[in-house]
Amino acid sequence: MEFTLGQLAALLGGKVEGDENQIVNRLDKIQEGLPGGISFLSNTKYEPFLYETKATAVIVSEDFKANKSFTTTLIRVKDAYSGFTTLLEAYAQFSKMALVGVEEPSFKHESSTMGDEGFRGAFSYIGKSCQIGVQVKIHAHAYIGDRVKIGDHTIIHPGARICSDTIIGANCEIHPGAVIGADGFGFAPQEDGTYRGIPQIGNVVLEDYVSIGANTTVDRATMGSTVIKRGAKIDNQVQIAHNVIIGENTVIAAQAGISGSTVIGKNCVIAGKAGIVGHLKIADNTTIGANTGISKSIKDPGQTLFGYMGFELKNFLKSYSIFKNLEALEKRIKELEKKG
Template identity: 55%
Template structure:
């Protein structure tokens, strides 16, 4: 695909300085861009690349003051990073939307329906009683169980598994290898020390614009629904247990595990390798630092927590300073004890 700089400016709502008729056909980092590429500059520490880049055009801020001549055409927008992200989304969508039709072999149950402009890749499986909207893309080796509902413009990538009765909203993305709706980890201890499986008869509900990362797992509810609300983004290798509820526009980074029946609020941020015990809740706009563990609920909105067990970020940082000094403090205490135990030489 090829676009003029003027067309790019129109898409991102920017103004052009330089040759508006120049054409670009690819997106690239400013330090790696070749002729025909479009790059962006959002971080001041990369500004020196602007004067040497081979890019045909660069998206920049209106406040940027040039210190040297620039060969590339400039597209000035209020937020270069967001503008470039918008172009990446546009490019990715245009690339995906090129997929249409049904590849063989593939299977779809006779009682299932799918909207117009869809795609079903080779070896994909769609069970009975499913309703898939228009522009839905199901890539090769994806599995969709019985009675699943998927909204318009959603994508199920290669090898993903969507279990029976799952409800997926519009514009959702289920990435490669993800498993949505598998049985939750429910086992009842028996008198003889063994465990008996508890049937998991609930489902998973993903609202609109949810993204589930590669090899992430979202367990179905024991009863009711495991729910992920609008706009939430789940990274790769995340585990969400049965009956978990995630609020809207929350982000959860890789290798995080959330135990059963915990509730995460809206606009929360959970960094990598965070762990939550079951049956606790996080207030809206809570941020949890990487490798932290939560063992109790967070009731006050807007808190930033770190550590295990997690507590306030500033207090945790002060505690870390003391922790690093423990060997020194131990020696000082030992020396003090020795001096106090020594006989009075006077």
């Protein structure tokens, strides 16, 4: 991928100081910059590298003033760090969406449709009656079951499994090894001590701009839908059980587990290894700390919970100041008992 400095400056809303027709094809660290690369300078600690770098161009902030001469071309933007972040985002998106066509062998059932500018990687599988939008990228060894719907610009990474009847919105990203729509954990205990499987006949719905991490599992509903709403971001190795609802723009970190039929509000933050039991409601803007267990509904929005089982952060910190010193307190009590 090659771009002129003029094109990049237009993307970033900046100005080129030098030849805007120079071409770059790579993003470099400023200390490792070579011809054809573009870097950025936002931290003054790295300013000495500006005077040494061989990068074709360096992005700097509008107010930057050099103390020595340099050979690289500058692109001045409002904020260098934000500008380079925008460039990284554009580069990553361009790389992801550049693939077009079909690698063989791959399979798509004749009853399924796929929009223009899509990609099917080798050994990918698309079942019956699927509706797949434009610029959807389905990478190698990905599985798409029957009657699946996938919105425009969504990416299904290698080895992901999208089970039957799943609905995925636009601009979603499903990372390698994720399983969307496997059966929920539904078993009815019997009088003889065995368990009878309950058919899981619902589905999973992912709204637009949802990201599902590698090896994460989202179970289909017993009836109805398991729903992950617009903008939610789910990390690697997360378990989301049947009939769960995850609110808009909620983020869930690795190894967290959400039990069946729990409803998580919008803009929540659930840290790694947190566990939430079933049939609860978690209010909007709740933060749940790492390794925290939640056993009852959280009704008031905006709380931060920590501990096992989880309770309000201020109360936890007060209690922690006591129980971290329990050994010393016990010793003092025994000494007082002896004196008594």
